Amino acid sequence: MGEKHVVRFEPVGIEIEVDEDQTILRAAAENGVQLMHGCKEGQCAACKSFVLEGDMDDIELDRYSTFALPDYEKEEGSTLLCRAHAYGDLVIELLxxxxxxIRNGLPLTRGVVEVVAIEPVTHDMRHLVVKLVEPAEIKFFPGQYMDFLVPGTDETRSFSMANTPNREGIFEFVVKVYPDGLFSQFLDTRLQVGDRLEVEAPFGTxxxxxxxxxxxxxxGGGAGMAPVLGLLRSMAERGVQRRARFYYGARTTRDLCFEKELAELGEKLFDFTFVPALSEPDPGEEWDGHVxxxxxxxxxxxxxxxGMDAYVCGPPPMVDAAIVTLTALGVNEHNIYYDKFTTTGEQEGEDGQ
Structure with missing residues (x-):
């Protein structure tokens, strides 16, 4: 471990100690301080913040995308908390x-899970179900995600929980399979029921x-179905009295999933409408919905x-386009909550495929 330095977050007035070997985001999460973040890989810019006090030479950044942090923004004092290491005391303005x-965050917990089921939900998405082996519990809020250590590597991959917290220690995920996906190919070709995986959670806001x-x-689009499903299931379980509609983008009918459960949730939720749309329906396929x-x-x-709140989840192009559309329709940008599903595999388009 390296030396520790004090990082203060404004305007919330929270201070934490950050080890030089950790990123600032990681140190905050370990202290139960849940800062805004998405990919944790320097690609989505959700954790972008501004250095108010401290020497910029005291911040070292792991590899990141200049699309998330252009050089001119870095020179002006912006940084990515998921990539930033502190080598001196800092005051950070959260943008x-x-x-x-922030104040109700849950501490990170490492554990081991056992695979219960791997079922196809579309031609290229799998419903992965695992059960916690140890510890006795990993707490999370619906909509958050879990990191999986890819066996035989030092790499982790992140997947959103589609379920709500439960005493049985069951976690459900919707995983998109990519041709070169490190975890998804392992899942699709080698992972078996009964296998065990190392995990850590919860992450995400x-x-x-x-x-x-x-x-x-x-x-939502693509595997963005998972966290939205988790939120809708939670709303149904708790009898939340808020009207909701869910716009979900797919390419063709074979890319749609969970339609039956979403119809059943419509019977349980206060006032719910599911609106699927196809961006490229196959010629001749039966589809009388939106295109x-x-x-x-x-x-x-x-x-x-x-006056409405918006929750957007899917690949970055879809999320970015949705934010523009939603603000143009009157949603306050502060009430748009999003999760960009970045990937090291083949890039997804706006429709989530």
Whole structure:
């Protein structure tokens, strides 16, 4: 371990000690301070913050994308907390934060899980179900994600829980299989029921803001189904009285999943509408629903979303396009909560495929 330095987060006034060998985001998570973040790989910019006090030479960044942090922003004092190591005391201004989430964060817990089931839900997505072996419990909020250590490597991959917290220690995931995906190919070709995997959780801030009562619009694509499903299941279980609609983008009918459960959830939720759309339906396939990119369908269906909360989850192009669409329709940018599913495999398009 390296030396420790004090990092203070403003405007929330929280101080933590950060070891030089850790990223600032990692140190915060270990202290139960849940800062805004997404990919943890320097690609999505969700954790971008500004250095108010401290020498910029006292910050070292692991490898990151200049799309997330352009050189001119770095020179002006911006940094990515998921990549930043502190080599001196710092004061950081959080550009995106939610005080309710920050102060109610859960500490990270490492554990071991055993595979219970691996079932196809589409031609290229798998429903992975695991059961906790140790410790006795890993706490999480619906919408958060878990890191899996890829066997035989030092690499981890992140997947959102599709289920709600339960006493049985069961976790469900929707994993998209990529041709060159390190974990997804292992899952699809080698992982067996009964195998054990090392995990760590919880990560992520894609959780329901309990202090809000506004109607909700969900926008998702591809494996972005998982965290939205977790939030909807939680709302149904707890009888949350908030109107919600879920716009989900797929390429063709064979890319759709969980339609039956979403219809059943519609019977349990206060007021829920599921709106699937296909961006490239196959010629001749039977489909009488919406056609087009999911953001186009939202634009077509909605005249105003003023006063609503929005939760967006999927590949970066879809998330970025959705944020533009939602703000144009009147959603306050501070009430748009998103999770960008970055990937080291083949890049996904706006429709999530």
């Amino acid at each position: 995106q934060y939610d005080e309710e989430i 894609f959780t329901l803001r309990e202090n809000r009562t506004s109607d909700i619009v969900f926008v 087009g990119l999911i953001t186009e369908v939202v634009k077509k269906n909605e005249t105003s979303l003023e």
